[in-house]
Every structure is written in C-alpha cells, then in structure tokens.
Amino acid sequence: MVEVALETRNLNMRFGGICAVDNVDFKLNAGDLRCLIGPNGAGKSTFFKCVTGQLEPTGGQVFMRDEEVTGWSPHEIASLGVGIKTQVPSVLDGLTAFENIWLAARRFLSVTDANRMTDEVISRLSLGDIINSDVGQLGHGERQRVELGIVMAADPWLILLDEPAAGMSAKDVDSLTNIIHEMLKSAAVIIVEHDMQFIRSIASTVSVFHQGAMLIEDHVDRVMADQTVRNVYLGKKA
Amino acid sequence: MPKSWQKESVIVIAIALILVYALPFAINTFTLSILLIYGMLGLSLGLIWGFGGILCFGQTAFFGLGAYAYAISAINIGESTLPLIFSILVPAAFAALMGAMMFYGRLADVYLGVITLVVTLILFKFINSTASPIYVIGEARLGGYNGIPGFQTLNIPGRPDDYIWGDAFYYFCFAALVIVYLLVSWLLRSSFGRIAIGIRENDERMSLMGYDTRARKTVLFAIGAAIAGLAGGLFANWAEIVTPGLFSLGQSAEIIIWCIVGGLGTRLGPIIGAASLAYLKFLLGQQSMIDNTLIMGLILVLFVLFLPKGIVPAISDLWAASFGRRRKRLRKSRRGTRVISNG
Incomplete structure (x- = not known):
C-alpha cells in the first residue's frame, strides 16, 4: 500500500x-x-x-x-519533517546564506552533520558564490533559492x-x-x-x-x- | 575577529588584565566598581535585545529584584555566598515566568515593551508601599521607601568576617564582568546563540524550520535577567543599601540609551555605552548649571541622528575600512567563514 x-x-x-x-x-x-x-x-x-x-x-x-x-x-508540524516555503520569501535577512541554511540543518542534525549538510545543499543549489553574503542584500531570485535551500537542508x-x-x-x-x-x-x-x-x-x-x-x-x-x-x-x- | 572562542578568550583576558591595573590610575576604584556593575547591566539588555530581538523596558526590574534578593537573604543568612547566588536565581525565575506568559501568549514588540514597563512600575509601587513592619521576610524588613540598609556585604566564602570591599571589591566586579562577558560570547557562538539570532531575524521562519521560538525566547529572557540580577546583587554591595529607586523608570530608559549609544548587536557596545554614560552622568552630577537628563537626552538624539549604529560598530567599521581590507580579502578567499559578525 x-x-x-x-x-x-x-x-x-x-x-x-x-x-x-x-x-x-x-x-x-x-x-x-x-x-x-x-x-x-x-x-x-x-x-x-x-x-x-x-x-x-x-x-x-x-x-x-x-x-x-x-x-x-x-x-511542531515542521518538526515532523515537513519543509515549508511561504508566499513572501521568508529568510533571515541579517545573516549569511550559509547561516540561513545551517540553522535549518541544525534543527535535525548535530553541528558536524549540519555543516556537512549545508555544504551539500549549497553545492546542489549552486549557491557557492553567495554563501557569505547577507541574504538581505541578495536579489529576489537568489533569496528564493536560499529559501529553497532552507527547505532542503531539513531533508523533509x-x-x-x-x-x-x-x-x-x-x-x-x-x-x-x-x-x-x-x-x-x-x-x-x-x-x-x-x-x-x-x-x-x-x-x-x-x-x-x-x-x-x-x-x-x-x-x-x-x-x-x-x-x-x-x-x-x-x-x-x- | 578572532575565529575560535578560546583564542578570543585569551585576547579578552589579556586586555582585561591591562585594564584592571590601568583604569585605577584615571578613576578611583569605588567609581570604577559601579561603572563595571552598570556595564554588566548594559550587557544583560544588549544580549536579549541586540541578539534576541527582545526589547525589554523593564531590565531594572531584574536589577532591582537581584539587589533585593541579595539584601533580604544576606540579612537572614549572614553570609554572602548564597545571597549572591539568589540574586541571580530569583530574577531568572521571575523572568522565566514572565517570559513564558508573554511569549506563549504570542505578544510581540510593543506589547512586550509595555508589559515589561508596567511590571517594573508595579514592583516600584509595591516595594514603595512596604514601609509597615508587617512586610517582613524572615528577619528582613522590606522598609518601603526607606529601603533596606545594614545587610551583610560580600565576604570571602565561608568567612563572614573577611569582607571583600574597596579595591578587592573592584577586582571582584571586574572578574565577574569578564566571566559574564566570556560566557555571553560562548553562548552566542553555540547553537543556542545562533538560533537566538535567527529568531531575532525572522521568528516565523525559525518556527517553520521546526524551532520552538517561544521556549527559546523565554530561556534567553531568563538568562538576560540572571545577568541583570547579578549586577543588582553587586550593586547592593556597592551601595550597601537597596531602595525602591532601583526599579525606577528613569533607570530603565537609561539602559536602553546605553545600548543604543554603545552599539546594539555587539557585546562590547552596551558595556562601553553603560560605563561611559554613567561616568558622564557622574561628572555632570558635580555641577549644577545644567540638568544632566537634558544632556543625556541630547546625547541620545545626536547618536540616533549621526551615529545610529553606536560607538562600537562605528569604530570597527572605521578599523575595517583602514586596516582590515587585506585581512578581509584573505578571509573571503578561504571558504566557509562560519562566524557571525558580532563585534
């Protein structure tokens, strides 16, 4: 079934x-x-x-x-393993793209595994160029991609x-x-x-x-x- | 910025060791002690506001509670070790309760400010009205507007007759501030701290990631209160009396000004803001030509207009612009800077 x-x-x-x-x-x-x-x-x-x-x-x-x-x-719903992207891009503006994705990964993984997962998501979404940029300064499309990275990092x-x-x-x-x-x-x-x-x-x-x-x-x-x-x-x- | 916490700690301790001996040449240790205490109080708000996004108008409530907890338990116990611990735990527990009510009730921003303000007012009014002898905790009379004088001040643990006062008290305050500063630095580098900063940036996003932001904000709020409480306990020892004035709104507003002037979102900023403004107030208090609240207000306005980020971020920006460029480029070429820039 x-x-x-x-x-x-x-x-x-x-x-x-x-x-x-x-x-x-x-x-x-x-x-x-x-x-x-x-x-x-x-x-x-x-x-x-x-x-x-x-x-x-x-x-x-x-x-x-x-x-x-x-x-x-x-x-509680997110903790079940549900990844959510809202209508208006919801990212952590003052932090770097790396930190954004890392925080999502850290929810379910240890620090070491979260680091590894973040690197993996960054390469899968080809975010390598912007990982150290503050997300607030990125273009709309890039912010959307960072948010997708946040969703993926939790492996939902x-x-x-x-x-x-x-x-x-x-x-x-x-x-x-x-x-x-x-x-x-x-x-x-x-x-x-x-x-x-x-x-x-x-x-x-x-x-x-x-x-x-x-x-x-x-x-x-x-x-x-x-x-x-x-x-x-x-x-x-x- | 140094990368590891250990490396940074070594630098902080080295600078602290120089300052602890250098500062008394400029200012007497009695005044320095209170500046350090205010620095710690500034840091407590700097932590929850600058890194947790929780604007608390009632940080003096925890400061005052810490001072009263110390005074009341010192009278009853007659030795200072436990009372100093109580001065940390009582405000922390009070803040945990209050924070849970606010954060689980989904109160945000301005309502949070109003509630913390009102709680401070209630405490002020309440303590003020306890002059009657029926308000007694153990052997300690609350004393209303007269406050509580004559309690056991800081002593070497287990030896109530060996007081820590004068220069020794200054060293004690300095060590306490350095320890609190290092703990705060460690906290902000930990996952808990990084998540707290995430919540400051976007509460909704963090809860959609699966973090219980209410619980985390409550814990951070309580940690801030614990630090303010310790500062209060030390203040009680410095002043050797506690009065309802500790809960005054003027004092509450001043802490907010310290954070803005020193630099919000940095650890050092609120300490420097607190110490320098408190010292300025002390100097202004020696003249009677102009009211010093007027000058405090003017300083705030000037900072908001011309240096909105505060002293510490302005200096570090200046430093980065003139000396930091090469280092920054070097660092950028190395992949994966996982440090949050927090002064």
Whole structure:
C-alpha cells in the first residue's frame, strides 16, 4: 500500500461569514507532486496555512503520515519533517546564506552533520558564490533559492511551496524546475502556483480551487481543456 | 575577529588584565566598581535585545529584584555566598515566568515593551508601599521607601568576617564582568546563540524550520535577567543599601540609551555605552548649571541622528575600512567563514 503523506478531511476555515476553505478533502501520496491552482481569493493560500499550522482550521482534520496534526503549531508540524516555503520569501535577512541554511540543518542534525549538510545543499543549489553574503542584500531570485535551500537542508519528506516561481526570471524558473525534480526523489511536494507555464513544465496532477472548494483534480492537460476551469480561472486565453 | 572562542578568550583576558591595573590610575576604584556593575547591566539588555530581538523596558526590574534578593537573604543568612547566588536565581525565575506568559501568549514588540514597563512600575509601587513592619521576610524588613540598609556585604566564602570591599571589591566586579562577558560570547557562538539570532531575524521562519521560538525566547529572557540580577546583587554591595529607586523608570530608559549609544548587536557596545554614560552622568552630577537628563537626552538624539549604529560598530567599521581590507580579502578567499559578525 502506498503511504499517504498528507490528507485533509472536510477541512473548513471560516472568517466570520466568509468560508475561505469549504469542506476540502485532499489526499497526496508519498513521493507525489501536486499543484494547487485557482483564481485570487480561491482559498489556496488559506488551505496552505491551515495545513502548515499558521492558521487553525475551524473544522475538519489534517493528517500527515496517518498522524492527526489538526491545530498543531507550525514548529511542531515542521518538526515532523515537513519543509515549508511561504508566499513572501521568508529568510533571515541579517545573516549569511550559509547561516540561513545551517540553522535549518541544525534543527535535525548535530553541528558536524549540519555543516556537512549545508555544504551539500549549497553545492546542489549552486549557491557557492553567495554563501557569505547577507541574504538581505541578495536579489529576489537568489533569496528564493536560499529559501529553497532552507527547505532542503531539513531533508523533509513532505514539502509545501507557496508560489515558488513568483517574481523569478525564466532562467531561475528553469533551475527551479530542476530543484523540484530533485526534491521529488525523497519527498512529496505540494505547490501553490499561478504560473501556468511553470506548472506545465513540471507536468503534474493539478487541484483547482474555486470559492474555497475543490473544483477538479486531474492531470494538468485535461484540467486546461476543461470548460468549467477555463471559465472560472483562465478566462479565454490559456 | 578572532575565529575560535578560546583564542578570543585569551585576547579578552589579556586586555582585561591591562585594564584592571590601568583604569585605577584615571578613576578611583569605588567609581570604577559601579561603572563595571552598570556595564554588566548594559550587557544583560544588549544580549536579549541586540541578539534576541527582545526589547525589554523593564531590565531594572531584574536589577532591582537581584539587589533585593541579595539584601533580604544576606540579612537572614549572614553570609554572602548564597545571597549572591539568589540574586541571580530569583530574577531568572521571575523572568522565566514572565517570559513564558508573554511569549506563549504570542505578544510581540510593543506589547512586550509595555508589559515589561508596567511590571517594573508595579514592583516600584509595591516595594514603595512596604514601609509597615508587617512586610517582613524572615528577619528582613522590606522598609518601603526607606529601603533596606545594614545587610551583610560580600565576604570571602565561608568567612563572614573577611569582607571583600574597596579595591578587592573592584577586582571582584571586574572578574565577574569578564566571566559574564566570556560566557555571553560562548553562548552566542553555540547553537543556542545562533538560533537566538535567527529568531531575532525572522521568528516565523525559525518556527517553520521546526524551532520552538517561544521556549527559546523565554530561556534567553531568563538568562538576560540572571545577568541583570547579578549586577543588582553587586550593586547592593556597592551601595550597601537597596531602595525602591532601583526599579525606577528613569533607570530603565537609561539602559536602553546605553545600548543604543554603545552599539546594539555587539557585546562590547552596551558595556562601553553603560560605563561611559554613567561616568558622564557622574561628572555632570558635580555641577549644577545644567540638568544632566537634558544632556543625556541630547546625547541620545545626536547618536540616533549621526551615529545610529553606536560607538562600537562605528569604530570597527572605521578599523575595517583602514586596516582590515587585506585581512578581509584573505578571509573571503578561504571558504566557509562560519562566524557571525558580532563585534
């Protein structure tokens, strides 16, 4: 039997009268890749935050590797071995890229192993040129890469990425595609993304959110061809 | 910056040995002692604010608690060793409790400042209102606004009649400050310290990495309080009386000014800021032409405008610009500088 990395049952998140996440049942097997798409305000990021513990859902349950984690705080969820990248690049601005990645590795490893792991992540992401630069002074794409390094350094089995391609150049997006394929070797990956080009390039199963609910789950090509999806999300272009 | 802690310690001790003998030629040891004590108090806030990002308006609360813990237990015990330990432990325990309430309650920034400020005020009001003889702990009367005089001052451990005072007390304070400084340096180089700095930079990121930032901030807050408490215990010995004035808001504000002027985010800055401003205040106190709080305010404004990073970072920047260039280039070519630059 395939192990389930993440599952939500009847997940609900209400803000007063607004239902941002409406009874979402979601399931992702270990080692799989899934993209979440949908128009602005569809509830993707709220769903993401409920799963990572940044918001406590008002109803329903979240399971990770068959353990119920509903209402856990972010550090407890991260401690399970879940790597999280938030929508706005969240890095430690005043510290070097090395220190950023080292701190992530140190959470799970001894000092010596963390040093080794940091070196490894730095070479895998080719961050060698900027390891001693303060992250606050780096460009947007580089900061995104440092944050991906932070996620990788913890060697997670489930990775949640909120808009990793936002504001990246075409070249950066290419390398991001490679990084995600690399991550998939050892983890299940969920990506919240707007960039359809990018989603096509990693060609995966897509879950479409609309008004807080799950509209459709299918392969990216079939989703793109679906008339309802085109109406709610893509307009007439795509 | 020296790479290993051992190497740095040797340099610190060497400089300290020179200073401990050189300084008394310029300033008398009685005044020097209080400057060292204030230096330690400055370092306590410099640690939690500069490296932990916790702006505490109530560092004097821990300073005062340390002083009172010392005075009360010294009266009851009649020997100074345990009281000095209490002056560290009591404020640390109080801060751990208070910190846990604030950090687990997810209070941040300005609310934290307000709460620490209010706690200081409460302590001030409370101690002030304990003049009645019913406020007694063991044999020690709290004394209200009169304070507590006449307690056993520092003695050689186990020999209550052999007092450590005068020059000896100065050496004792100097040694205590050097030890605390080295411990703080060691702490900041340890994983705990590096993680604390990470939390200062981005609390959310650190918790998404899996660190329990609430617990870590509580511990750091308690360590800062322990250092402030030790400074308070030493202050009690210096002044030979403790009064509610220790909890005053003016004093609280001054510690913040020391850190800003000396240089936040450095270890040496708050010590130098504290000692130099306290000495300036002492000199200004000898004249009556101009109110010295006015001058303190002016100094703060000038620093914020023209030297916002403070004395120590400004000097080390200047040093790096004129002499450090070659060394820096050398260091950059060597891969993997894993030292956090913290003055």
